[in-house]
Amino acid sequence: MSETDVKTRLLEAAKPHVPFDGWSETVLRLAAAEAEIEPAIVDAVCPRGAVDLAxxxxxxxxxxxxxxxxxxxxxxxxxxxxxxxxxxxxxxxxxxxxxxxxxxxxxxxxxxxxxxxxxxxxxxxxxxxxxxxxxxxxxxxxxxxxxxxxxxxxxxxxxxxxxxxxxxxxxxxxxxxxxxxxxxxxxxxxxxxxxxxxxxxxxxxxxxxxxxxxxxxxxxxxxxxxxxx
Structure with missing residues (x-):
């Protein structure tokens, strides 16, 4: 799975939560769990956390x-x-x-x-x-x-x-x-x-x-x- 694919999946999972919790670490981790993406992979594609997702x-x-x-x-x-x-x-x-x-x-x-x-x-x-x-x-x-x-x-x-x-x-x-x-x-x-x-x-x-x-x-x-x- 490419970096682009990972970010796309994270974004799709994060979008429903962002209006309530912003582009935050909470949303990033929640999106990772819902998209079933390992934390290590999330850290690799978003090394600065939620700001990279935004x-x-x-x-x-x-x-x-x-x-x-x-x-x-x-x-x-x-x-x-x-x-x-x-x-x-x-x-x-x-x-x-x-x-x-x-x-x-x-x-x-x-x-x-x-x-x-x-x-x-x-x-x-x-x-x-x-x-x-x-x-x-x-x-x-x-x-x-x-x-x-x-x-x-x-x-x-x-x-x-x-x-x-x-x-x-x-x-x-x-x-x-x-x-x-x-x-x-x-x-x-x-x-x-x-x-x-x-x-x-x-x-x-x-x-x-x-x-x-x-x-x-x-x-x-x-x-x-x-x-x-």
Whole structure:
């Protein structure tokens, strides 16, 4: 039985209990007992305990989103609509918002905050990758940082949204994306302005040496310096 199979079985057994006891060690052990998985195997696939199970749940959600995006007719959409569609798809695939709420509570703890940040970054990275992003310079980072912020804010709004079909959440998402688009328009105008371009020549040359990570498994790690010729 592979590690993925073990985590899948643990998740299926854990989901009914998470709304009541959170992503906790109690739930992890209960899920292991119900799935008839030996404690030693659980410790091997979840060495940090319940936090690894919560991260596996987030990863499964990302995988489902990517699969859905691959099936969607993205080419018929405006670019901004593709981004909104991707974020909306990620959230609409959640079967129980309480599972996400409990995850947000876990990752709000200081010791698990970096895990939550990396999880959102990877979601943003997978969205950009699915949408065909080819940037390899500093834009690789700024796109993911911006979308991480949009995604995180949207999740928080979505968790408290009781409107029909979460309509208010999708309106909120559209407004956040519009804000980002306005910033991009201002950046484009600044690049066209010769005076601004001259003043920014030095900083832009510096930032131009920042490259996206080569290892896709380290998608949240710092970039590298471009080697001199």
């Amino acid at each position: 991260l596996a749940y987030h990863e499964a959600g990302d995988a489902a989103m990517v699969a859905a995006l691959q099936e969607a007719d993205l080419g018929a959409m405006r670019f901004r609509d593709r981004v909104a569609f991707a974020v909306r798809t990620r959230l609409e695939l959640v079967e129980d918002r309480e599972l996400v709420r409990r995850g947000m509570t876990l990752f709000a703890l200081p010791q698990h905050g970096p895990d939550g940040t990396r999880a959102m970054w990877r979601t943003a990275d997978r969205i950009w990758t699915a949408l065909g992003d080819t940037s390899r310079d500093i834009n690789w980072y700024t796109k993911r940082a911006t979308l991480s912020g949009v995604y995180g804010a949207t999740v928080l709004y979505w968790l408290g949204d009781e409107s029909d079909g979460q309509a208010r959440t999708w309106e909120f998402l559209d407004r956040r994306i519009e804000d980002v688009m306005q910033i991009e328009k201002l950046k484009a105008k600044a690049r066209e302005n010769r005076l601004v371009a001259g003043l920014m020549a030095g900083p832009l040359a510096f930032m131009g040496r920042i490259k996206a990570p080569e290892d896709r498994q380290q998608a949240g790690m710092p970039g590298r310096w471009q080697a001199r010729n």
